[in-house]
Amino acid sequence: MAKLSTPLLFLFLLLSFSYIQSTMAGSAFCDSKCATRCSKASVHDRCLKYCGLCCEECKCVPSGTYGNKDECPCYRDKLNSKGKPKCP
Template identity: 60%
Template sequence: MKMSMTTTFLLISLVLCSTLLDITNAASQPPAQASGGGFCNSKCSGRCALKGVHSRCMKYCMMCCDKCRCVPSGTSGHLDECPCYRDWKAPNGRPKCP
């Protein structure tokens, strides 16, 4: 089946735009060291150090860190350092992140 020049041009344009979007999205992501196990584990360990149920605090802190790519400093408060962490709510309206 023959493709017209217009169809070929449109397909090439679509592929190029898609590639450009992928490159742009990759460039806008925070650096790899700012997320993932090591970063989140160390930040959440400090955040949850004084919590009564350490394992539950770590579970939710790690979830929040993976999504938000940041954890506020200290064991509580300082939520303005990480608005995503501060604003993520559980279904009941309470804060999701410790």
């Protein structure tokens, strides 16, 4: 029984790790658009995080490093729990 459970456990761990990596990785589209959007942000990592979340949901990111949110209404209209804009 132990000989069978060890390979199954290893296979399970390998598949879990692959799944976690794929869910944590953003799309190439969002990564590049958010890198541009957040290039001048003072808190770069936080900007990238929220931009990535908004991009995945809205499938768009406004051009430039600030403003232009009318280009993407979904991105513009997302609010956090405090009622302030969620997307940078």
